[in-house]
Amino acid sequence: MKAISYARYGGPEVLALGEVRDPKVGPDSVLVKVRAAAVNPVDWKAREGHLDGLFESAFPVVPGWDVSGVVVQPGVAVSEFDVGDEVIGYVREDFLSRGTFAEYVAAPLRTLARKPGNLSYEEAAGLPLVGLTAYQVLSKVLQVKRGETVLVHAAAGGVGSMAVQLAAHLGARVIGTASEHNHDFVRGLGGEPVTYGEGLGERVRGLAPEGVDAVFDTVGGDTLRVSANLVAPEGRLVSIADVDVVTYGGRYYFVRPDPEDLRRLSELAEAGVLRVHVSETFPLHRAADAHRLSQEGRTRGKIVVVVDWDAGAEGGSQGV
Structure with missing residues (x-):
């Protein structure tokens, strides 16, 4: 072949x-x-x-x-x-x-x-990959609940766009980092966009003065460092991009094949909850x-x- x-x-x-x-x-x-x-x-x-x-x-x-x-x-x-x-x-x-x-x-x-x-x-x-990543992190690791505030990085990307939709479906308030030309796209997914880069911490604090309940990091590096300072006292931090997340008290995650999770994603897509x-x-x-x-x-x-x-x-x- x-x-x-x-x-x-x-x-x-x-x-x-x-x-x-x-x-x-x-x-x-x-x-x-x-x-x-x-x-x-x-x-x-x-x-x-x-x-x-x-x-x-x-x-x-x-x-x-x-x-x-x-x-x-x-x-x-x-x-x-x-x-x-x-x-x-x-x-x-x-x-x-x-x-x-x-x-x-x-x-x-x-x-x-x-x-x-x-x-x-x-x-x-x-x-499959981006959907499973977002689903497993949000539902099994961060265990996001209705009414919580979730910060999703690179919210217009593959994993980020899935995470915004799924977190919103779970009833969370979603703040998503994205470049300005992607802000309308992130809003359409159900998120509140903020521009990444210098001053990110202050912009997120402006939306969530008490900090966020959960951070879904897909970038690592300086973004992860800034994110660690935005987590509320009882909040959670997960990265799929940087193993150094453990030094900030968070968890690193690598997506796993799971036919039941994939079946659930297929159902959510058919119900119109998820779009690719x-x-x-x-x-x-x-x-x-x-x-x-x-x-x-x-x-x-x-x-x-x-x-x-x-x-x-x-x-x-x-x-x-």
Whole structure:
């Protein structure tokens, strides 16, 4: 099958479109015909080797953990899905090798749920990783309650935009940091926007003089330091970007595959509670451009790579 892969760590130029081995379908996995795969910051961080201390890499590595597509072959022990079922998945294994930037992916059952019927394949591909991250942090770690005030950083980004919607759905007041040109977007999600950068602490204090009940940090560094001073005495602080959060009495979190959580997100999307904003799509052979755009860190919502089956799969050159 055709797939994007890299044979060594490096910049976007190491990504190449070519033939790789067809995936084997385990007894508790399903073979998914990929229609779309979202790009996440963790993808380029893995490509550059920043996750080498956490995950073994079996080169060549096919990148990508998010997917939407159609089941074409259930494993021999699978009764949960049938051929033709539309699914979404956060297809993360405990090593880097068999990703979703490909024509097909063999996805373990623990990574899958049914696709929301009201979302396109492109929108659905953008839901799993960011949705699970926001859902797990807000409901299981921060345990946000109705009436609390939650500060969400990078509120217009992939994780942030999900977190704003979910926190508002939980009945919280949501303050979200974003650049000024994204303020209306954050308001549309249910948040109160504040501009990040110098003076952030004073701007947040202006909205929440007594401090905030919970902080969802997606940035780290100075933003995390400022956030620690904004938490109310009994408040909570979680970061998905900076392990130094523990020095401020907070907790670091890394999203986990969970089929029940993913099913709940699909239900919320179908109910109109969650929407996925896709800022730009790229054909499979332009995955390097998608990585470059993601690495710039200024994307509103999600970047998605699309497998165009009607065109007989993408061709053309890849890389620089």
